[in-house]
Amino acid sequence: MPLGxxxxxxxxxxxxxxPIFVIYAYENNVSLTTILFLRFAFASxxxxxxxxxxxxxxxxxxxxxxxxxxxxxxLYTLQSYFYFSSVKYIPASLAALLLYxxxxxxxxxxxxxxxxxxxxxxxxxILISLSGIAFVLGSPTENINFTGILLAVAAxxxxxxxxxxxGRVVSQVSPVITSAFIALxxxxxxxxxxxxxxxxxxxxxxMGWLSIAGIALFxxxxxxxxxxxxMNITGPTKASILSMVEPVITVGLSTLMFQEKxxxxxMIGGLIVLAGAVLVVLSREKAPRxxxxxxxx
Numbered sequence: 001m002p003l004g005x006x007x008x009x010x011x012x013x014x015x016x017x018x019p020i021f022v023i024y025a026y027e028n029n030v031s032l033t034t035i036l037f038l039r040f041a042f043a044s045x046x047x048x049x050x051x052x053x054x055x056x057x058x059x060x061x062x063x064x065x066x067x068x069x070x071x072x073x074x075l076y077t078l079q080s081y082f083y084f085s086s087v088k089y090i091p092a093s094l095a096a097l098l099l100y101x102x103x104x105x106x107x108x109x110x111x112x113x114x115x116x117x118x119x120x121x122x123x124x125x126i127l128i129s130l131s132g133i134a135f136v137l138g139s140p141t142e143n144i145n146f147t148g149i150l151l152a153v154a155a156x157x158x159x160x161x162x163x164x165x166x167g168r169v170v171s172q173v174s175p176v177i178t179s180a181f182i183a184l185x186x187x188x189x190x191x192x193x194x195x196x197x198x199x200x201x202x203x204x205x206x207m208g209w210l211s212i213a214g215i216a217l218f219x220x221x222x223x224x225x226x227x228x229x230x231m232n233i234t235g236p237t238k239a240s241i242l243s244m245v246e247p248v249i250t251v252g253l254s255t256l257m258f259q260e261k262x263x264x265x266x267m268i269g270g271l272i273v274l275a276g277a278v279l280v281v282l283s284r285e286k287a288p289r290x291x292x293x294x295x296x297x
């Protein structure tokens with residue numbers, strides 16, 4: 001079990017570092033489209049090489065192919081675009097906390113799509129998370145940029161759709177195959193979008209490439225693989241709860257490296273958000289599970 005905890009913590013560290021790498025990439029004049037295209041292109045190359053060397057014999061159905069197209073080419077593309085865009089307007093620490101509203105949205109969507117019963121405990125957990133956001137956004141010491149807020153919340157909403165829809169696929173196809181195709185289709189979406197808008201370019205400083213390498217390797221490939229490996233040891237519920245250290249890592253690193261500061265009220269609100277998210281996961285532990293996790297961040 002300690003190995004499982006370590007792997008989940010390593011995964012959360014990788015995902016938690018991602019906004020930091022993104023900020024450094026922006027500072028080196030790397031466009032958002034370029035960041036996301038290279039992130040998913042490198043990740044898909046790695047995963048398909050892994051399948052070629054380790055798995056060798058695998059196949060997917062036409063239905064799975066279409067599902068991967070929707071998951072990667074639409075949902076994960078939008079989620080990544082919204083989340084990475086949000087850090088242009090608000091601190092990375094705040095963006096990471098807002099993204100962790102997704103368990104609340106997953107619970108609400110599950111009650112609608114999967115007809116899951118909303119228990120009193122689940123409802124209270126949702127209200128706790130939302131009250132935490134009121135603290136985060138209600139701090140009088142900060143001028144809140146609502147464009148960034150809306151982008152981060154939109155990322156959480158889209159991510160919840162991605163989890164609900166993606167979980168049904170993950171239950172039928174291995175996580176590595178799922179991640180490979182989702183990364184492939186996401187990279188193609190950003191390639192097409194970047195060529196169409198003229199925002200795809202590669203003439204940036206070496207530090208920009210180091211940031212891209214950090215995003216693609218540490219915050220994508222390693223983070224994904226260690227999460228799946230850790231989840232196989234700890235189980236999905238414990239893995240989901242342990243991975244909530246991710247925004248805490250982002251807050252710590254952004255404070256250390258960029259002197260981003262959160263007021264006491266915002267810190268209390270952030271802790272309430274995470275506490276509510278943990279309670280949401282725990283309250284749904286005994287419910288029939290129809291969703292899972294594929295990619296994150």
